[in-house]
Amino acid sequence: DGGITQSxxxxxxKEGQNVTLSCEQNLNHDAMYWYRQDPGQGLRLIxxxxxxxxxxxxxxxxxxSVSREKKESFPLTVTSAQKNPTAFYLCAVxxxxxxxxxxxxxxxxxxx
Amino acid sequence: GEDVEQxxxxxxxxxxxxxxxxTYTDSSSTYLYWYKQEPGAGLQLLTYIFSNMDMKQDQRLTxxxxxxxxxxxxxxxxxxxxxxxIYFCAEGSGGYQxxxxxxxxxxxxxx
Numbered sequence: 359d360g361g362i363t364q365s366x367x368x369x370x371x372k373e374g375q376n377v378t379l380s381c382e383q384n385l386n387h388d389a390m391y392w393y394r395q396d397p398g399q400g401l402r403l404i405x406x407x408x409x410x411x412x413x414x415x416x417x418x419x420x421x422x423s424v425s426r427e428k429k430e431s432f433p434l435t436v437t438s439a440q441k442n443p444t445a446f447y448l449c450a451v452x453x454x455x456x457x458x459x460x461x462x463x464x465x466x467x468x469x470x
Numbered sequence: 471g472e473d474v475e476q477x478x479x480x481x482x483x484x485x486x487x488x489x490x491x492x493t494y495t496d497s498s499s500t501y502l503y504w505y506k507q508e509p510g511a512g513l514q515l516l517t518y519i520f521s522n523m524d525m526k527q528d529q530r531l532t533x534x535x536x537x538x539x540x541x542x543x544x545x546x547x548x549x550x551x552x553x554x555x556i557y558f559c560a561e562g563s564g565g566y567q568x569x570x571x572x573x574x575x576x577x578x579x580x581x
Contacts (some may be wrong), residue, residue, distance in 0.1 A: 364512075393571075398478065400512075400558065402574040448512055452569075457562075458503060459569055461512035 363383040364449050364462035371436075371443070372463035379434045379465045381449035390432035393444040394418060395464075403448075406453060407432055425467050436467060444469045471480045474572035477511050481578045488546040490575045492559030495515045495540060501562040502535060507574070513558060516544070547575075554579045 365380045381390065389408050403416030407426040421440025426432055436443045445455040446466050450459040473495045483489045494502070500521050505526040519526045519533045521541075526533045532545040546553055561574040 364513075388479075391569075398573060400474075401571040403568070406568070451511075458515045458518055459499065459513075460559075461505075461514070463512045464510070 362449060362451055362460060364409040364447075364465050367463065367465060369465060369467045371467060373461075373469055374438045376437050377467065378436055379436070379447055379449075379467070380461060381432045381434070382430055383449055383451045384430065385460065386429070387428070387451040388453040390426070390451040391452070391459065392416075392422075392424065392432070392434045393448045393450065395448060401448065404434065443467055452458070471577060474559055474561055474570050476522070476557075476572040476575045477563075478573060479576050479578070481580060482549050483580050484549060484551055485490055485570045486549055488544075488549045488577055488579075490544045490546075490555070490557050490559075490577065492544075493540055494541040494542065494559070494572075496561055496563050496570070497562040499563045500548065501568070502533075502542050503558075503560040504531075504533065504542075505558040507558065508555045517576075526557045548567075549577075549579050551581055553577060 360385050367416045371377045391406045392404040395401050402418050404422050405424040407413035424433045448464045449462040452459050476492045493567045503518040506516050507513045530547045534543045556574040556576050558574045560569050562569045
């Protein structure tokens with residue numbers, strides 16, 4: 359979706375390094391989400407945030423951290439504690455009242 | 471917790487109809503969605519249906535909902551090679567609409 363920008367699109371990391379994935383939106387939506395996608399496993403929720411300065415763990419939060427200092431931005435840090443970080447990461451936004459999720463184009467992280 | 475299940479793969483011939491099925495467990499679901507994902511890209515919303523509806527039609531797409539059996543299907547009429555993608559079923563429930571996704575069905579369209 360043109361209103362959601364994820365960067366970088368591709369990222370390579372050495373083991374033991376932290377990396378941060380960016381997600382920026384200009385849709386003025388309150389809720390933002392991070393999902394991880396692995397082949398054959400669908401999408402799994404990492405973290406979500408409904409308002410600025412507040413966020414909640416999803417189903418697979420271990421080894422990840424987030425911040426929500428601005429409404430437009432919800433960066434995800436993949437820490438060295440994440441045992442299997444190679445995956446496709448998707449950011450999504452949603453109106454606080456609910457309804458459909460709008461997705462960014464994703465970031466593919468590969469750990470060498 | 472909530473669970474959404476789909477078959478992993480479907481192959482159809484160009485011009486035929488495709489039917490992708492999905493089952494879910496959360497009886498409090500208020501929205502049910504179908505998303506499409508092309509290789510290396512994010513998910514694109516195709517259509518959605520409210521839980522109080524039985525059917526929704528949008529051009530070549532028909533969504534059927536059997537709420538009693540918690541079964542959702544997506545029918546694509548006159549399937550084209552451009553329809554080849556992964557299709558995700560998803561359900562939304564809860565005050566902030568936490569959305570749970572299925573594993574995705576990879577649709578292969580044979581010319």
